[in-house]
Amino acid sequence: MPKNWKTYKLTDLGTIARGKSKHRPRDAAHLYGGKYPFIQTGDVKASNHRLKIHKQTYSEAGLAQSKLWAKGTMCITIAANIAETAILEYPACFPDSIIGFVADPEISDIDFVDYLMQYFKKQIQTHSIGSVQENINLATFQRIEFLVPPLPEQHAIASILSAIDDKIENNLAMNKTLEDMAMALYKHWFVDFGPFQEGKFIDSELGLIPEGWEVKSLDEEFSITIGRTPPRKEPNWFSKISGIKWISIKDMGNSGTYIFNSSEYLTEEAIKKKNVPVIPSETVILSFKLTVGRVAITTEEMASNEAIAHLKRNKHTRIPNTYSYLYLKCFDYNSLASTSSIATAVNSKTIKGMKIIVPENHINESFDKEVLPLFNQIKNNSHETETLTQLRDTLLPKLISGEVRLKEFEEEITAAL
Known part of the structure; x- marks a missing residue:
């Protein structure tokens, strides 16, 4: 055991409780469509450390039969997508298929605990029960023990891993914007034929197209x-x-x-x-x-x-x-x-x-000249994301288990970020 590291259960590091929801969307439509985010297991699985996107919302009636969890709460799925985790970026409700964990700031760093859960996910999944749809429950986290460093080291580890994840998220968001820009240009040129409206059009099996195409x-x-x-x-x-x-x-x-x-x-x-x-x-x-x-x-x-x-x-x-x-x-x-x-x-x-x-060859060449820089930037960002993902996946188990210290990867981390 690394020096000063101690063994804890999740219940020692903060408070946990199941989400609340008495109905499913098909059972009570009046509970949905309001201003309160309603997180589901698929939203947690689709997130990357921080939960920023949701597909469903609660109305005032929905909130009344549920609970609004604070920003910074860690969601843990216990049914369907088992042991997936993410930290809320805003207050939200969630059903009883998700557990909410609120870190005790005197003992634990919420970002570190999320990475800890990622590291132990497979072990947690082995505790699942049920033959058709496997699940875990609150008692699972009263049995499993984790090795945890002192709070300052938790902060340091979480800070580095979060910085890598943030860079990955930024790259993904930038690539979406770049592809949206390329798609908008494509539609303007080849769906709406915007630049060619002054020219002559001819019939084709796909409708009217510019002459020469x-x-x-x-x-x-x-x-x-x-x-x-x-x-x-x-x-x-x-x-x-x-x-x-x-x-x-x-x-x-x-x-x-x-x-x-x-x-x-x-x-x-x-x-x-x-x-x-x-x-x-x-x-x-x-x-x-x-x-x-x-x-x-x-x-x-x-x-x-x-x-x-x-x-x-x-x-x-x-x-x-x-x-x-x-x-x-x-x-x-x-x-x-x-x-x-x-x-x-x-x-x-x-x-x-x-x-x-x-289109005619000179049109193809002109379009490619316009959008190829966007594609090249997407490719460069994607390559960087691959490198960052490999670094994170290498670091996470070694840092979380105490196998290595941050100083051993300091140069590599600095170069990547």
Whole structure:
């Protein structure tokens, strides 16, 4: 045990109590739609340390049968999404599927306790009960013990980890703004045809378009390949730590505009023997099975499963990646489904036959010149975020467990921030 560190239960570090809510939204609509934030387990899971966004609100009637927790309260989910945590950035209500923890400032730092919970999440989840929807309860936190440093060291650890998380959040927010700017420009040029209103328009299968432009199918502009999955019963084709990054739809959901990581890898042998298409760097990819319409751009040679299409550029391609990415992001995929479910209606043939407006070459070049700096900034921010995330994930368990002290990472932290 590190010097001066002590063992505590969560109940020793502050007060905990379950949230209050007697009704679900479908049971009592009059309780909802007011000014009081109502936090749900999904909101906690979607947050990154600090909870800043919510989807539901309570009315005065809703508040009357609940409780308004203060800013700085840590939410802990105990059902559905188990042991997810986040600290309230504003007063809010939450149901009994969430526990509220209020730190004793004489003993504990709320940010440190949140990181402590992140570190012990898997251990806490092993205490879950229930066969259909697992859950934990208040008694769980009266059993589990944590090793905790003196308050000044808690402050120091929490300060560094929070600074990293804040930088990550700022990068994500900046990237959203940058992509929104690029999308607004795309719509102005290629949906509203704002800069071309003075010119002549012609009929096309997608409606009126400027003269000189064309409508093509995707496979006329790109070499489209579809990913592949080697036999799962042969685990030698897969790896969790090295090889060619093998993208899933979930990986695309976890990425931003650019995709850097995958949860699984394929071996070089799998790529060769199972004829898995290799996706070049800077290739736009699109999910078209189960979850349709996720879009990303690769950052190195990668591979994917069969639910993802790759729009590989070739000598005939006139459309820049910036255009095709934004086109696919705002495409109405429901238009591909006709009367059946989009999840079952869309296949590789459908994707290859999707229609796209192809502007004249000088228009493509001008648009790319306008938005490429935005995309480059997004990529740089994303790369920095990847570095910061790796640093945080390395530091958190080592600092929280007392394995290392902050001084050992001082230079690396300073360089990153």
